[in-house]
Amino acid sequence: MISELNKEEFYKCKYLLSDQGLLEARAVTEGVNPGRVFVDNIETPASALIWLGNNNGFIFIGNEKNERFNKDLNHFIDTIIVPQATKVGLKWFEGIGDHSRWDATIKEVFKKHKLGSWNQRVYMIHKDDYKYHDELRIATGYKLTKVCKGTFENKDNSIKNIEFLRSNILESWSSSETFFRNGIGYCMIYKNEIVSICFSGFAAGKVHAVTIETLEEHRGKKLAQNIAKAFVNDCLTNNMLPYWDCMESNKPSIAVAENIGFRNIFNYAGYEFSLNNEL
Structure with missing residues (x-):
């Protein structure tokens, strides 16, 4: 069962983040930017889904081979995410993995959908x-x-x-x-x-x-x-x-x-x- 964490509990997901992952995921779990976090286990999460507070997408973090979490994802999105997303005007589910190993999992989990994709580039400067x-x-x-x-x-x-x-x-x-x-x-x-x-x-x-x-x-x-x-x-x-x-x-x-x-x-x-x- 996938459950939502209270903001005060986001710290439990910090260790799930990839060292070279997405800044947005870290910003939300550290409580700097707004967002929601859904986990496989409230006490000791192994995988999580972050819903960015600006409604600009969802980020998967943690163990991409978590069978229990992956099995529940479609039902969770259909019954929980979709009704709430439509209320705020979202027409697309946009999902990203915090590390590239999530790519294969996302394709497999959502294969019943007409899944599209795009590529992003991240730059930094010194x-x-x-x-x-x-x-x-x-x-x-x-x-x-x-x-x-x-x-x-x-x-x-x-x-x-x-x-x-x-x-x-x-x-x-x-x-x-x-x-x-x-x-x-x-x-x-x-x-x-x-x-x-x-x-x-x-x-x-x-x-x-x-x-x-x-x-x-x-x-x-x-x-x-x-x-x-x-x-x-x-x-x-x-x-x-x-x-x-x-x-x-x-x-x-x-x-x-x-x-x-x-x-x-x-x-x-x-x-x-x-x-x-x-x-």
Whole structure:
């Protein structure tokens, strides 16, 4: 039987994490970012399923050959996950293994579904590889600024579209206080509107996952590259490590990462199936 852990019990799953696994899994189990954890055994878990708090997927951790856990997965997802997922608007189950040995298990367990897949690339950067220029070449009219509580609260209503910033941050963090305590962020402002943001989507230890979003009408002006440099510079100056995770098909994101000096450290596969077929 698969059961849900209380947040205070997440520590029981720390030893299930792969040493070179996904940052998101560590961030949730350490209680930094929100999420839910479902285990095979509440007292001594051997395998677990993490539901990321931003509803951006599920991560399998621990023993991929746990027959009891694997046997219960389909029933658990059909009866527990699907009804809750549809309530929050999820149309796809997106599952990832914290280590590559989960790949074969995921394919076998969910073989009754029309299982699709995609590839992800993870990059990291160190000071010696960082291609930082003393002066950022920011397009005329744009202003780069660090996200602070004053910006987020916007008490003077100087930012017209403040919800763009708030919604993105609160998608990955339980509160603004938690974000400012554990993460960092930068934004690009144009005519009193935030048009590009770069912030810690997840964080664990000294590692910060880079999350970037630029409004479509402002793309193509190297805003993402400049704002990412500011984020990376802040991280490295304060002995933190930026972590860049993107789809293999996202060539623009890969180009920005590699241009700055990020190096591809590992790749992994993600798997998906439609939840509509489970209703």
